[in-house]
Amino acid sequence: MGTDITYTYEIRQHGVWEAVKFLPPLDIDHVELEDAEWTAYTSHPACIDRNYRLFSVLAGVRNSFGIQSIASPRGLPVDASAESQKMTINYTRNPNWDFPNLTWVSLRELLDYDWDQWITDSRHEHEPPRLLREEVEPFTSKTLPYLQSLVSDRK
Template sequence: MIECRPLARIFDEDDEDAVWHAAIDLFLLNTGNAYDAFACLFGVRNSFGFQPLTEDRGLPEDASDGLRDAYDSWGGPQDAQGTTWISWAELAAADWDETDRSGKLSRSAVAGEGTHWAPVWHVMRTLSELHGPEHVRLVVWFD
Protein backbone atom coordinates (compact mmCIF):
# COMPACT_ATOMS: atom_id res chain seq x y z
CA MET A 1 0.00 0.00 0.00
CA ILE A 2 1.21 3.49 -0.77
CA GLU A 3 0.63 6.00 2.00
CA CYS A 4 0.90 9.77 1.92
CA ARG A 5 0.98 12.50 4.57
CA PRO A 6 -0.32 15.50 2.59
CA LEU A 7 -0.66 18.09 5.33
CA ALA A 8 2.84 17.57 6.74
CA ARG A 9 4.29 19.85 4.08
CA ILE A 10 1.76 22.59 4.82
CA PHE A 11 1.81 22.30 8.59
CA ASP A 12 4.51 20.94 10.85
CA GLU A 13 5.04 17.17 10.78
CA ASP A 14 3.96 17.07 14.43
CA ASP A 15 0.67 18.85 13.74
CA GLU A 16 -2.38 16.76 14.65
CA ASP A 17 -3.70 17.07 11.08
CA ALA A 18 -0.45 15.86 9.46
CA VAL A 19 -1.38 12.18 9.56
CA TRP A 20 -0.75 9.41 7.07
CA HIS A 21 -3.49 8.40 4.62
CA ALA A 22 -3.79 5.20 2.62
CA ALA A 23 -3.39 6.36 -0.98
CA ILE A 24 -3.65 3.22 -3.13
CA ASP A 25 -3.35 -0.51 -2.67
CA LEU A 26 -0.37 -1.98 -4.48
CA PHE A 27 -2.39 -4.71 -6.21
CA LEU A 28 -4.03 -1.99 -8.34
CA LEU A 29 -0.64 -0.93 -9.73
CA ASN A 30 1.61 -3.98 -9.70
CA THR A 31 0.55 -7.03 -11.64
CA GLY A 32 3.74 -9.04 -11.22
CA ASN A 33 5.00 -11.44 -8.61
CA ALA A 34 8.74 -11.38 -9.32
CA TYR A 35 10.74 -12.74 -6.42
CA ASP A 36 13.94 -11.07 -7.63
CA ALA A 37 12.22 -7.68 -7.16
CA PHE A 38 10.97 -8.64 -3.69
CA ALA A 39 14.53 -9.69 -2.83
CA CYS A 40 16.25 -6.50 -3.97
CA LEU A 41 13.64 -4.17 -2.53
CA PHE A 42 12.53 -5.87 0.68
CA GLY A 43 14.86 -8.84 1.35
CA VAL A 44 12.04 -11.34 0.85
CA ARG A 45 13.02 -14.73 -0.65
CA ASN A 46 16.47 -13.32 -1.19
CA SER A 47 18.26 -16.31 -2.68
CA PHE A 48 19.64 -13.83 -5.23
CA GLY A 49 21.97 -12.20 -2.72
CA PHE A 50 20.76 -8.62 -3.13
CA GLN A 51 21.44 -6.05 -0.43
CA PRO A 52 17.77 -5.10 0.14
CA LEU A 53 16.77 -1.46 0.32
CA THR A 54 14.67 -2.16 3.41
CA GLU A 55 13.98 -5.27 5.42
CA ASP A 56 11.81 -6.19 8.42
CA ARG A 57 11.08 -2.66 9.65
CA GLY A 58 7.61 -3.81 10.62
CA LEU A 59 4.44 -1.80 10.29
CA PRO A 60 5.05 1.94 10.77
CA GLU A 61 3.93 3.06 14.23
CA ASP A 62 2.03 5.96 12.66
CA ALA A 63 0.39 3.90 9.90
CA SER A 64 -2.92 5.15 8.57
CA ASP A 65 -6.20 3.60 9.65
CA GLY A 66 -6.76 2.42 6.08
CA LEU A 67 -3.43 0.62 6.02
CA ARG A 68 -4.03 -0.93 9.45
CA ASP A 69 -7.43 -2.17 8.29
CA ALA A 70 -5.90 -3.78 5.18
CA TYR A 71 -3.09 -5.33 7.25
CA ASP A 72 -5.52 -6.69 9.83
CA SER A 73 -7.82 -8.11 7.14
CA TRP A 74 -4.78 -9.93 5.73
CA GLY A 75 -4.32 -11.58 9.11
CA GLY A 76 -2.05 -9.08 10.84
CA PRO A 77 1.27 -10.08 12.34
CA GLN A 78 0.16 -13.70 12.73
CA ASP A 79 -0.08 -14.21 8.96
CA ALA A 80 1.99 -11.40 7.42
CA GLN A 81 5.69 -11.97 6.82
CA GLY A 82 8.45 -9.55 5.86
CA THR A 83 6.46 -6.47 6.86
CA THR A 84 8.47 -3.36 6.04
CA TRP A 85 8.24 0.11 4.55
CA ILE A 86 10.33 2.57 2.56
CA SER A 87 9.90 6.26 1.79
CA TRP A 88 10.08 7.78 -1.67
CA ALA A 89 13.11 9.76 -0.47
CA GLU A 90 14.91 6.47 0.24
CA LEU A 91 13.83 4.95 -3.07
CA ALA A 92 14.96 8.02 -5.01
CA ALA A 93 18.38 7.89 -3.30
CA ALA A 94 18.89 4.15 -3.89
CA ASP A 95 21.66 2.75 -6.08
CA TRP A 96 19.60 1.20 -8.88
CA ASP A 97 22.73 -0.10 -10.60
CA GLU A 98 23.66 -2.31 -7.63
CA THR A 99 23.65 -5.99 -8.54
CA ASP A 100 22.86 -9.29 -6.92
CA ARG A 101 25.54 -11.68 -5.70
CA SER A 102 26.14 -13.01 -9.23
CA GLY A 103 26.62 -9.53 -10.66
CA LYS A 104 24.13 -10.35 -13.42
CA LEU A 105 20.90 -8.78 -12.12
CA SER A 106 20.76 -5.10 -11.28
CA ARG A 107 18.15 -3.57 -9.02
CA SER A 108 17.02 -1.50 -12.01
CA ALA A 109 16.59 -4.59 -14.19
CA VAL A 110 14.36 -6.40 -11.72
CA ALA A 111 12.42 -3.52 -10.13
CA GLY A 112 13.20 -0.33 -12.04
CA GLU A 113 11.27 1.92 -14.36
CA GLY A 114 11.25 -0.65 -17.16
CA THR A 115 9.55 -3.34 -15.07
CA HIS A 116 6.05 -3.99 -13.75
CA TRP A 117 7.02 -1.76 -10.78
CA ALA A 118 6.94 1.36 -12.99
CA PRO A 119 3.31 2.29 -12.15
CA VAL A 120 4.13 2.14 -8.42
CA TRP A 121 7.11 4.45 -8.90
CA HIS A 122 5.05 6.85 -11.04
CA VAL A 123 2.36 7.21 -8.36
CA MET A 124 4.91 7.63 -5.59
CA ARG A 125 6.89 10.19 -7.62
CA THR A 126 3.75 12.22 -8.36
CA LEU A 127 2.68 12.21 -4.71
CA SER A 128 6.20 13.20 -3.64
CA GLU A 129 6.20 16.13 -6.04
CA LEU A 130 2.98 17.34 -4.43
CA HIS A 131 3.70 16.53 -0.79
CA GLY A 132 7.43 15.93 -0.43
CA PRO A 133 9.46 12.71 -0.79
CA GLU A 134 9.62 12.08 2.96
CA HIS A 135 5.81 12.18 3.13
CA VAL A 136 5.23 9.30 0.71
CA ARG A 137 5.99 5.69 1.57
CA LEU A 138 5.38 2.16 0.43
CA VAL A 139 4.34 -0.38 3.08
CA VAL A 140 4.46 -4.08 2.19
CA TRP A 141 3.89 -7.49 3.72
CA PHE A 142 3.84 -11.02 2.34
CA ASP A 143 2.32 -14.40 3.11
Protein backbone atom coordinates in the same frame (compact mmCIF):
# COMPACT_ATOMS: atom_id res chain seq x y z
CA MET B 1 3.55 -22.13 -5.12
CA GLY B 2 4.87 -18.60 -5.49
CA THR B 3 5.26 -15.65 -3.19
CA ASP B 4 3.36 -12.42 -3.61
CA ILE B 5 3.45 -9.22 -1.61
CA THR B 6 0.56 -7.28 -0.18
CA TYR B 7 1.08 -3.55 -0.25
CA THR B 8 -0.59 -0.23 0.27
CA TYR B 9 0.42 3.25 -0.68
CA GLU B 10 0.21 6.15 1.75
CA ILE B 11 0.84 9.84 1.51
CA ARG B 12 1.51 12.18 4.42
CA GLN B 13 -0.77 15.21 4.43
CA HIS B 14 -0.98 17.72 7.28
CA GLY B 15 1.17 15.47 9.46
CA VAL B 16 -1.08 12.40 9.02
CA TRP B 17 -0.61 9.34 6.83
CA GLU B 18 -3.55 8.65 4.52
CA ALA B 19 -4.06 5.52 2.42
CA VAL B 20 -4.16 6.19 -1.31
CA LYS B 21 -6.02 3.86 -3.65
CA PHE B 22 -4.60 3.75 -7.14
CA LEU B 23 -5.87 0.31 -8.08
CA PRO B 24 -9.34 -1.22 -7.93
CA PRO B 25 -9.79 -3.61 -5.02
CA LEU B 26 -9.40 -7.29 -5.87
CA ASP B 27 -10.89 -10.18 -3.95
CA ILE B 28 -7.80 -12.37 -3.99
CA ASP B 29 -9.84 -15.48 -3.16
CA HIS B 30 -12.47 -14.92 -5.87
CA VAL B 31 -10.86 -13.08 -8.76
CA GLU B 32 -13.35 -13.21 -11.61
CA LEU B 33 -12.37 -10.26 -13.76
CA GLU B 34 -12.80 -9.84 -17.47
CA ASP B 35 -9.55 -9.84 -19.44
CA ALA B 36 -9.82 -6.10 -20.06
CA GLU B 37 -10.27 -5.40 -16.34
CA TRP B 38 -7.31 -7.58 -15.40
CA THR B 39 -5.14 -5.96 -18.08
CA ALA B 40 -6.13 -2.49 -16.87
CA TYR B 41 -5.24 -3.50 -13.30
CA THR B 42 -1.89 -5.11 -14.06
CA SER B 43 -0.79 -2.43 -16.51
CA HIS B 44 -1.38 0.42 -14.03
CA PRO B 45 1.98 1.91 -13.01
CA ALA B 46 1.19 1.43 -9.30
CA CYS B 47 0.70 -2.33 -9.74
CA ILE B 48 3.56 -4.41 -8.35
CA ASP B 49 3.58 -7.83 -9.92
CA ARG B 50 5.46 -10.89 -8.69
CA ASN B 51 9.16 -10.11 -9.02
CA TYR B 52 11.50 -11.78 -6.53
CA ARG B 53 14.36 -9.40 -7.27
CA LEU B 54 12.11 -6.48 -6.38
CA PHE B 55 10.81 -8.32 -3.31
CA SER B 56 14.44 -8.83 -2.27
CA VAL B 57 15.04 -5.08 -2.53
CA LEU B 58 11.90 -4.13 -0.62
CA ALA B 59 12.10 -6.58 2.26
CA GLY B 60 14.66 -9.32 1.71
CA VAL B 61 11.94 -11.76 0.56
CA ARG B 62 13.04 -14.66 -1.68
CA ASN B 63 16.54 -13.20 -1.82
CA SER B 64 18.83 -15.61 -3.62
CA PHE B 65 20.47 -12.63 -5.34
CA GLY B 66 22.66 -11.22 -2.57
CA ILE B 67 20.68 -7.98 -2.68
CA GLN B 68 20.86 -5.61 0.28
CA SER B 69 17.23 -4.92 1.13
CA ILE B 70 16.02 -1.40 1.81
CA ALA B 71 14.14 -2.43 4.93
CA SER B 72 14.57 -5.52 6.99
CA PRO B 73 11.23 -6.37 8.60
CA ARG B 74 10.43 -3.32 10.70
CA GLY B 75 6.73 -3.87 11.08
CA LEU B 76 4.04 -1.34 10.39
CA PRO B 77 4.73 2.27 11.40
CA VAL B 78 2.85 3.27 14.54
CA ASP B 79 1.41 6.26 12.70
CA ALA B 80 0.27 4.31 9.62
CA SER B 81 -3.22 5.09 8.36
CA ALA B 82 -6.16 3.33 9.97
CA GLU B 83 -6.84 1.66 6.62
CA SER B 84 -3.35 0.16 6.43
CA GLN B 85 -3.53 -0.96 10.04
CA LYS B 86 -6.90 -2.63 9.42
CA MET B 87 -5.64 -4.36 6.28
CA THR B 88 -2.57 -5.63 8.12
CA ILE B 89 -4.66 -6.99 10.98
CA ASN B 90 -7.05 -8.70 8.55
CA TYR B 91 -4.21 -10.39 6.64
CA THR B 92 -2.09 -11.37 9.63
CA ARG B 93 -5.08 -12.99 11.32
CA ASN B 94 -5.85 -15.10 8.28
CA PRO B 95 -4.44 -18.60 8.92
CA ASN B 96 -3.91 -19.08 5.18
CA TRP B 97 -1.39 -16.25 4.92
CA ASP B 98 2.12 -15.87 6.30
CA PHE B 99 3.63 -12.41 6.88
CA PRO B 100 7.21 -12.93 8.02
CA ASN B 101 8.55 -9.75 6.43
CA LEU B 102 6.11 -7.01 7.37
CA THR B 103 7.85 -3.73 6.65
CA TRP B 104 7.53 -0.37 4.93
CA VAL B 105 9.66 1.77 2.66
CA SER B 106 9.50 5.44 1.84
CA LEU B 107 9.59 6.94 -1.62
CA ARG B 108 12.85 8.66 -0.65
CA GLU B 109 14.40 5.26 0.18
CA LEU B 110 13.24 3.89 -3.18
CA LEU B 111 14.62 6.86 -5.09
CA ASP B 112 17.95 6.74 -3.23
CA TYR B 113 18.43 3.00 -3.70
CA ASP B 114 21.24 1.78 -5.99
CA TRP B 115 19.26 0.24 -8.85
CA ASP B 116 22.40 0.11 -11.01
CA GLN B 117 24.07 -2.74 -9.17
CA TRP B 118 24.91 -6.04 -10.81
CA ILE B 119 23.29 -9.13 -9.33
CA THR B 120 23.58 -12.88 -9.71
CA ASP B 121 21.21 -15.62 -8.65
CA SER B 122 22.82 -18.17 -6.34
CA ARG B 123 20.42 -20.78 -7.74
CA HIS B 124 21.80 -20.19 -11.26
CA GLU B 125 25.48 -19.37 -10.77
CA HIS B 126 26.30 -20.28 -14.38
CA GLU B 127 24.29 -17.29 -15.64
CA PRO B 128 26.07 -13.96 -16.12
CA PRO B 129 25.41 -11.04 -13.74
CA ARG B 130 22.44 -8.88 -14.60
CA LEU B 131 21.66 -5.24 -13.96
CA LEU B 132 19.14 -4.94 -11.13
CA ARG B 133 17.40 -1.96 -12.77
CA GLU B 134 16.49 -4.16 -15.73
CA GLU B 135 15.53 -7.13 -13.59
CA VAL B 136 12.88 -5.20 -11.62
CA GLU B 137 11.15 -3.70 -14.66
CA PRO B 138 8.65 -2.11 -14.97
CA PHE B 139 9.16 -0.86 -11.41
CA THR B 140 12.07 1.46 -12.17
CA SER B 141 10.73 2.81 -15.46
CA LYS B 142 7.01 3.09 -14.64
CA THR B 143 6.22 2.77 -10.94
CA LEU B 144 8.92 4.99 -9.45
CA PRO B 145 8.38 7.87 -11.91
CA TYR B 146 4.62 7.58 -11.41
CA LEU B 147 4.92 7.76 -7.61
CA GLN B 148 7.40 10.61 -7.81
CA SER B 149 5.07 12.58 -10.10
CA LEU B 150 2.34 12.39 -7.48
CA VAL B 151 4.44 14.07 -4.81
CA SER B 152 6.96 16.13 -6.76
CA ASP B 153 5.02 19.33 -6.16
CA ARG B 154 4.57 18.71 -2.43
CA LYS B 155 6.90 20.08 0.20
